[in-house]
Amino acid sequence: MRFLLTILIFIILSDTSFAQTSSGKGKISGTVIDAITKEPIDFATITVFKIGTKEVVNGISSDAKGNFTVSGLPNGIYRVSVDFIGYKATVFDPVTISATAPTVTLGTILVVSTVDQLQSVTVTAKTPIIENKIDKTVYNTANDLTAQNGVALDVLKKVPMVSVDIDGNVELQGSASVRFLINGKPSSIFGASLADALQSIPASQIKSVEVITSPGAKYDANGTGGIINIVLKDNKFQGINGSINYSVGTRLQNGSLNLNIKKGNFGAGVFFSGNQQFNTMSKNTLDRISYNSARDTISKFFQDGNSPQKRASYQTGLNLNWSISSKDELTATLGYNHFNNNTTGVNSQIQEYLLASSGKTISDLKSLRNSSSNFSANSTDLSLAYKKTFNKDGHELDFLYNASFGNNLVNTSQVSTYQGGNFPTTGLNSSNPGKENETEISVNYALPLNKKFTIESGAKVLIDNLNNSVVTDTLLSTGSYINNTNQSYGFNYRRNVYAAYLSASFTLFKDFITGKAGIRYERTGKVADFSGTEIAGYNTFAPSFTLQHKLDDSQSIKLSYTYRIERPDYGDLNPFYNISDPHNISTGNPLLKPEIGNNFELGYSKNFKNGANIYFAGYYRRNSDDMQQLTTYYDILSINGTDYDAVSLTKRLNLGNQTSVGASLFASVPVTDKFNLRTNIQAGNRNNVSPGLAGVSAFSYRANINASYDFGNNLLAEVFGNYNSTQKNLRSTRPAVFNYSLAVRKQFLGKNASIGLTAANPFNRYIKQRQTSFGPNFDQTNLRMVPVQSFGLTLSYKFGKLQFNKDSREDNAPQLPDVGAGK
Template structure:
């Protein structure tokens, strides 16, 4: 409560200071806008992409200008009170001027209404203007996937979108990686979300695809970004209509596998805008089938063979909601605040038939029953203040954010013949507080300076309460008879504080060369301690370290359509609570996990050479890169034999360790081509190596000690059938991913879809199908060492058919998108291979997808 009180006082003081500041001395008065709609006088149709210029009344040189949108709407922002001349220009029409157009301090906004253009007497036979945003854009510092243009993702979730983004791959469990590395930070509108702290995979599946406008992939972040996340950053931009007036969209999908709905409402009047988004989804129950064969050969002990067949049925549900309020006080001051709320969960019911053969002893056959319920939720509240100065681009931004999330996992395991019966009531709570300041100064046309500071303060608790069956009730055991097991329960507290400062310089040396260079310095302090009854082996730990992070990007413009870019970046991947907590998690006694408080953070350095070119309507992007990762963190499994509630348990225990280092070479290619006008084909392929150098103490138990090539790729084709019909096909393939003890499953799938737009493109109706001719996909996994051999095959239902719909409403006038606010941007924390941030307790049980 004390922290909440301090934060509340800070924010109130902050906004009070903003209001008191008002318009700076010597600055301009309140600014306004001039807007209107350009219509063809004969056809009464909107004139798209017409140029609209603003002059001083009676002047000859334009001050600035905009273009009209697809409905002929335009808006000129930041107009001081005065008299102006407005010019309208478009091919085939004589230039039209309206003079004067007058605004006053009392009425700074002027709506010109409908402006009619009359076609020239000497018209071209046919003029066609195309100004359509590409589905995928390559920019100087990022790759952008415009999800609004994608057909087959409609009715799905964010995981479905990410499968189509260059350099990104998503596995069967929803775990996301960039160039094969899962150490990424996922942001929403440039800000972290507490929803990602518990499980990135679950959080992404909770966001409907219809909420997403675009996805940005940043593989070589500059020093102004947090150093956390060795693979880079994925930034999800949600839809916010940049329109004056009231507008909104209702969309969703109904299918045989998943269903979702989304509603977006936008209000934009003068300098005030409000955007509200509410959505949710749920899946029908889905049953996955797993066959596992395991041989445990401890150095000293008896060989045990486990043969298991299990079936698990899971159903998911979630909601994702947000509200953003933005107000331009004047041309120099802006305040905004966003509140995002999420809630979701999944229920699992399963059974397994197991056979265990231990040495020469008789085979033990037993059945297991599993039920679990996992819920997660939380909120993110952020506030930003932007102070601009007279010089274009000169600004300072102050930001604050509070992220709160929690996860609860309740489970019940019961077995016949043996007695590892147990239940769990597990809870994790995460609070993250961030304060940040960013300053930008364009020194000249050739030099821009950026600097800033930041503090991130994480306060986490993990509370495991494990109950065991002392009565040996078997598969019919009554959970009411279970008693608390203090040795296997755990209450833990973890704190992490990161202090950072950075400076970045951008040099524009000529019209061909530009350089972006910078440095960042971060200090990290962590501590963890068990609470409650002391448990042997669980001791408090603490650590602090400093990290220097340089960055450099050199870009050469080869021609008007081609660029060559060379970049260097350094990143850090801090282990979070799940990796550090020394508690032995026996919630599944046959597959235990344990953290390691002595873990060092991963440090990665990447050099990337990128070539990008446009050839007419085609785009080609090619890159080669080298990445060195030190202190590589992976889980390392070994056989264990222990007595649990009177029965001998033979299973595995995975401990997170710094296994050594990895040197990876990679190459990626993306191409987009239109061989003829209605057809667009896009392809992406990324190949990279896994070449670990294993620490000597682990070398004997490692299997993958050579160099291995892994690939992820997709092919996408979109065809315009005419009359507002669009068809699309998508196919993807990821090879198996290596680790030092085996492989994670390969993954491939294909999707077909068609969409029809009507009501002047305000509404659409579509049909999508995934794997229509195959009900299940199979995923094979291996784990190997000199003491452990394990193979598993899981069949997951993927075939689905679904109908999607959308409808946009509102009587709006076009406005240019506001400048993107920097705000909070925590690219942060190593994610576990289950997709979770590991910051909270509870967690999810293995096998739940």
């Protein structure tokens, strides 16, 4: 902390000292007024140039009363420009500062609107669906109709290079190791369950999704697949304005409210959003056959059940913004997230056979298991960001403090009864509360040495504390419960990450190549009180570079390399056995090492005159100490003195190396002025080499298509379809999935209000998912019937008066702090 404060004070004093030694005593002042309304113009731009040149000497913005004073000017002759969006620029030339006249007053400056009469302003800023930038791809959700009554997962299905399966598992260019951020900052809500967290964010709250497949040195090295940043809606317009969105459907309802107030240098925003998934019933069966060569027997296990499920969540938050001066900005945010997932009344009929190799039945056991699970997560996020800009464009300092406090609770229970009365009823109750506190402090500094070379550096401290306790009670034959000490325990987990980076942005060979290159150092230290296990810390040096060449104004190519890691999380390391389903047990592995990734990417983008655009990317990735889940079958598994029969044990291991080669293509084509087609195709081959295990080489692909048609009179329709192919993994196969949706939207009241109708998989009530697992002594098939059919109605309304100022040049673009080392 002392180090960060020293840097901050040194830079501010250095800039102040420079200004004092290089400036004069001259001043230019005035007041900017609207020529028609006679209202003062806030944030008008006043720029002072050297006479006869384009060299900027100084500049400032007018205050809330339209007043400005440009000071520190040496004696000389200048040209002064007064400019503001929507108004004609006013120029004073020449303006002379001398020893006898060091102060010049321009008086009241009447600026004239660029239109003759301005009763109201309608802004139509058609943001492209996809923006390809040197370090990221941005998917803008403004006109995403089919996801309008959905959640974040529905939006992610349309994002280039991203794939989502039926359970909400997300992959980026075929990798599941993805670092998720909200508004450029981490949140403890992702720590409990990523899929649940992504189902708690209404699509109506999302402004854009940023995909960073080749993160530079400024970003955390964690996540071998890359980074996905979900940008929530914000507003920088002056005045009071907001929006209301509400969607109701047969399976899901959600709503959101945004209110923004901005006056002069101060702004505040508040939002509330929530969603609820109604009670839905999934059906599942498990069929497994296993072989015991020592006993010369065959075991058959069959389980048939259903799972009713309900989800609910809400988020609320407050953000404050204070433009202390034209060069100093302070932003504070406070957010609260709640999520609840309730699965009760789960009934499973189980039948276990034991056969001799001759086929003769040795035993036949039938049972019925009733179980329930309730998971809730609460998270509070707090951030404070300070940004200082200096006289030179691009010269800036960022400071960020971010804290996240999470509380989670998992309650499970299950009771098994056996037919025939030969076995007593068994069961257990388990309560698992946990807390996670994450704090990060980062500072980033950018210094342009000239127009073609900028140096960036920064440092960050991340402190993650988690404590967890499990209390398990076992059902006795008397019908009462007694504490099971073998399944009751607690642990404390702490992980500190210290990071620093140095990078440069540059232009070479007469603007032939632009690029970024840098190196990041991270020290990861771990402390955990897992019994009999010591987790060592480790160092990471992560180089990266991106080179881009513009072939012309419409097309460019880029080449990038990044070194990434995936840190095992506490859930991966925790050696506790989860026996909520005694036939399908999972556990962590405290001996896991971080996965190392070396990623290369080659991309090409092209914009056509008719509005069409394409983006193609090819990638090569090689991961060592590859972390994967592996399922092993046991006839009898002994855990803390208790034997469990017919068990599939799932555990995460470092399994050799994985190499992935693939490509993705995004294309948007305006077939006519009213009809537009978009497609997103991704394909690749993944090869796993694991000592002691059979390797696997598997090709998979994903393709979607989006068609929209404008009927005129503010009526728009959209159709979306998405297909993910099967994927072979070590000892398992992931099933294919296809889903589709339809939507129509009508805008009215000057496009301030809209009504929409949506339908997801209207002709299919369920999606059938058949997954296989196998090993040296077993074969297993899981069949799930997942409910997907839904119909919905969406209403939205925007209200309030919008006024232009310097900060509203982008349509509703949130000016998020560049968290740099904390990104």
